Every structure is written in structure tokens, then in C-alpha cells.
Amino acid sequence: AAADVEVAAVNLAQDTNDRVLAGLELYLSAQAATAKANVNMAALEKMERYEYVMSERVKGGVSSRVDMLVVQQKVNQMRSDMASDQEKATAAMSELGAMTAAPLTGVTGLSTLNDGNVDSTPLTVLKARAESSRAIAEATAARAGFLPSLTAGGDVSGGGGLGLALGAANGLGFGTGASLKAVDAQKAAAAARVGQVQEDANRSLRALEGELASLQRKAAQSQTLADQAAANYDIYAEQQRAGQRAVPDVVGIFETKVRTEREAVSLKYEIARVMLKIAALKGTLVNGEQI
16 A cells, blocks of 8 residues: 555655646747747847838948848838747747646746756655655565465364465465566566666756757857847947948848847746756656655
């Protein structure tokens, strides 16, 4: 009975961690989409101003209408991307709202996961150990049924004689030895199962830690590229005003600036997503005492 309770407790903790992870991943998807939409919103302010300047230059005969069309095409694309991001954010938050009991209006931002390095046993391993304990308990009980035992008996109605009887709960016979070996094999298989699950959990954890390190490196590089693209755009825009750069060149470098900024903000949430997966694997997303 105790082994059954332990298995049920681990199953509950695992289910709760999985549900919390699913909810938090929806939240991260919404926040990432919102962050990318905000990048486009800020960029549109500059691009729309540039579009206005270009329209005035076309009216004055300084720039060609072809250049104006290039700018308008990029503005429309940025608006479309922003609308798509906003729709994704709304859909993710709507789905998350269906999972929660309280409204999530006004909930934004990220908090730091401080338990990423906690040395805790993965839930899959705890479950395997609990199931192993249950299997061993059942095997032990079954083995006891095959072992011989002595029972004493007496007859008080007759001559008052006493006697001893040798027997087993599951009966004694030529198959008893094989049955005992099968029970012992069940114990060994249960122990081996725990070792395999432990190995699988360690491999999964190492893979997630490697992915996290890779994303953190990419995030640092992406931010550097975004800063460089922003500086390049300022130079190109100034050179274009001086007649040294063509409009497509300026629009192209601005597009690069926006793309690198979107990648930089997106990676921040991908890092958080992997950290959540690590916490979920370790079973630290939810306090077991509060389930």
C-alpha cells in the first residue's frame, strides 16, 4: 500500500509539472510575439517618417517613384509582420487563460529561475524508483508464498494430539524452484529499469544544458549584431541624405536592423523556455508540498 501511495504521489507531481510547463510555454510564446511586435512598432515610426520624406522628395522631383515604392513595400511588410505577431500573442494568451482560474490581464515580463542548478532527482527517476519499490514488494510477497513454512495443530476433541505440518501458500512442487527464480528475476528487472531511466534522464539533462549554453552564446552574438546593424543604418541614412547611397541600400540595411533586433528579443524567450524544461525535468517547477 505504501508503494502504491508513493507511485501515485510521483504521478501527481509529474502531471502538475507538465501542466505548469505547458502553461508557461504558452506565456513565453505570447511574450516573445509581443516583444517582436514591439520591435516592428518602434521601427515603423522611423520607416513611416522615411516614407513621408520620400514622398516629399518624389513630389519635388528629387527621388524617383520606384524608390518610393520600395519604401512602401517594406512598410507594408513590417505592418503585416507586426499584426501577425500580435495575433499570435493574443491566441497564446487566450489559450493560457483557458488553463487558469484567475484572469491574466496585465501580466507581463520574465522572472529569474533561480533553481536551475538545484541538485534534485528527476521526476522520471523518482517514478521509476517508486514503481521499482512496488514491483519488489509484490515480488517479495509472491516469493514468500512459495517458501515452505511450518504450522502446528492439535485436536482437543479426541486424544489431544499435536502435530506439525509443512507447506507453502502457493503449494510445493517441482515448479517451486523455477517460480522463485522468476520472482528474483522480477526484482533484478525492476532495479535495471531504474538504472536505465536514470541514464535517460541524465542524457536529456545534458542535452538541455548544451542547448541552453548554445542559446546564451547566440543571444550575446545576436545583440552585438543588432547594435552593429543599428549603427550601420544611421551611417547609411546619413549617406543617402547626402546622395551617396541609393534608397534600396538604406532600406536593406534597415531591414537587417529590424531582423537582428527581432532575433535578439526572441532568443531571450527561447533561453527561458529551455530553463523551464530543465526545471520541469528536475521536478522543481512546482513545490510538491503545495500540490
